[in-house]
Amino acid sequence: MNSIGKFIRFFLTVSFIFTLFTLSVFSQSKLIVERDNAQVNELTDYYLNFETTIGDYAQINKGQLVITLPSEFSAKSLDSVELIDDYKHINYTIQTIDSDLQSLRIYLNRDKSFGSFDDDDDYPSDTTLPISVTVKLSKIQNPTKKGDYQFSLLGLRDNQKIAIGPLLSESFTITSASIYLIMVTPSEDISIKAGTTQPFSASAFDQYGNKIDGTVFQWSIFECVNCIGQFSDSSLFVTRVGEGVAQATAGGVSGLSGQITVTPGDLSRMTLQVRDTQFVGNIINHNAAVILYEIGRASCRE
Numbered sequence: 373m374n375s376i377g378k379f380i381r382f383f384l385t386v387s388f389i390f391t392l393f394t395l396s397v398f399s400q401s402k403l404i405v406e407r408d409n410a411q412v413n414e415l416t417d418y419y420l421n422f423e424t425t426i427g428d429y430a431q432i433n434k435g436q437l438v439i440t441l442p443s444e445f446s447a448k449s450l451d452s453v454e455l456i457d458d459y460k461h462i463n464y465t466i467q468t469i470d471s472d473l474q475s476l477r478i479y480l481n482r483d484k485s486f487g488s489f490d491d492d493d494d495y496p497s498d499t500t501l502p503i504s505v506t507v508k509l510s511k512i513q514n515p516t517k518k519g520d521y522q523f524s525l526l527g528l529r530d531n532q533k534i535a536i537g538p539l540l541s542e543s544f545t546i547t548s549a550s551i552y553l554i555m556v557t558p559s560e561d562i563s564i565k566a567g568t569t570q571p572f573s574a575s576a577f578d579q580y581g582n583k584i585d586g587t588v589f590q591w592s593i594f595e596c597v598n599c600i601g602q603f604s605d606s607s608l609f610v611t612r613v614g615e616g617v618a619q620a621t622a623g624g625v626s627g628l629s630g631q632i633t634v635t636p637g638d639l640s641r642m643t644l645q646v647r648d649t650q651f652v653g654n655i656i657n658h659n660a661a662v663i664l665y666e667i668g669r670a671s672c673r674e
Contacts, residue, residue, distance in 0.1 A: 403541040405523050410547050412580055413516045415449055420507040420525060424536050427499035428527065430462060431535040433482040437507065438526040441474045444515030451511035453478055459503040476509070516580040518548045549578035551587065554627030556620050561630040570608045574620035574627055587622050594619040600634045610634045 402422065409416035420439065437455075441447055450471055455464050455478070462482055470477040507525070515521070520543040527536025557573045564570050576587040591603040594617040601610035608618060613636055618629035 403523065403525055403537075403539040405541045405544045407512075407514075407544070409514070410545060412514055412518055412546055412549050412578065412582060414514045415511050416514060418509040418512050418523075420509070420523060420541070421504065422525060422536075422539055423502045423504055424527070425500050426459060426462075426503055428535050429457070429459065429503055429505065430482075430499070431529050432480055432527045433462075433464070434530040435480060435528045435532075435535065437476075437478040437480065437536075438528060439476040439478070439507065439509070440524045440526075441476075441512070442515070442521045442523070443474055444517055444521070446473050446513040446515075447471050447476055447509075448473055449511050449513050450476070450509060452508075453510070454508040455480070456506040456508065457503055458505075478507070514546055516582075518546050518582040520545050548582040548584045549580065551576045551584055551623035551625045552579040553577045554589070554620055554622060554625050556618060556627045556629040559630050561633070563633040563635060564610055566610055566613055566634050566636055568610060570610065570632070572606050572608060572618050572620070572629060574606070574622075576622055576625070589620040589622050592619050592621070593617070594628055600632065608632075 404421040406419040406421065407416050450469075453466055453469055453476070455466060457464075464480045464482055467479045467481050469479070522543055523541045525537055525539045525541075526534060529535050553576070555575050555577070557575075562570070572591065574587075574589045576584040576589075578584060589606065591606055591608075593599045593601070593603075593608075596616065598612060598614060600612045600614045600616040601608050603609075603618075606620075610632070613634050615634070616632050618632065620627050
């Protein structure tokens with residue numbers, strides 16, 4: 373094969389690969405979901421944004437857009453649907469909407485035939501040009517479970533053949549509500565020795581049982597008078613024999629541990645306390661005191 377033939381073969385191969393790449397990229401149209409309120413169980417407006425071609429958009433005349441919601445969502449409270457696009461030569465009106473809890477069928481009709489010029493000279497002849505479309509869904513009920521979700525969209529012609537999609541949205545996140553409950557661990561009653569450290573942990577939840585990650589807690593002894601110890605972060609260093617309850621607080625909500633009973637700690641050392649006039653080798657003929665020192669305390673008991 374001569375050099376000219378090799379060049380032609382190389383050129384055709386590169387052109388073919390470039391065409392496949394272009395088609396692949398364009399076919400991966402994205403469905404972007406935005407919403408006014410991302411919190412669980414809220415009624416909010418959703419905006420489904422996608423790109424299609426002028427030609428494909430024209431083919432759904434007298435057809436329908438089919439939108440499927442995740443099973444945790446509800447369209448029962450749907451108030452209205454609005455179709456918004458950036459192409460002035462096709463004016464779709466929504467004829468009817470069929471809906472159940474998780475799906476919507478939006479039937480469309482065009483006010484004028486595709487190809488009208490609207491009395492201007494800038495009408496594009498290339499129907500493969502992209503246009504941006506937004507479907508606004510007013511008053512969709514968010515789920516009560518936080519997490520990542522996806523919507524799907526399909527554009528059908530009047531003969532039920534697919535014109536747009538199917539498109540699966542990028543994941544969007546539904547967040548938890550405000551703190552409703554704090555659970556402290558250990559929650560059961562415990563007994564520990566003075567001079568030791570007891571670690572605690574806490575978890576915050578909203579009213580629907582969703583765990584609220586990243587919550588920062590303030591730790592203290594509940595209704596402390598003669599405190600059995602003090603906290604450093606979430607660890608309690610106990611210094612006094614007695615009883616108490618650990619308390620974790622965040623967002624104006626508090627949670628309590630089980631009862632903490634502090635018993636005397638291990639013996640560290642002991643001393644004998646006598647009068648200054650007492651001499652070694654003499655009989656102690658007055659009251660004396662034996663002082664026991666516990667680990668972690670200067671003194672504990674006599």
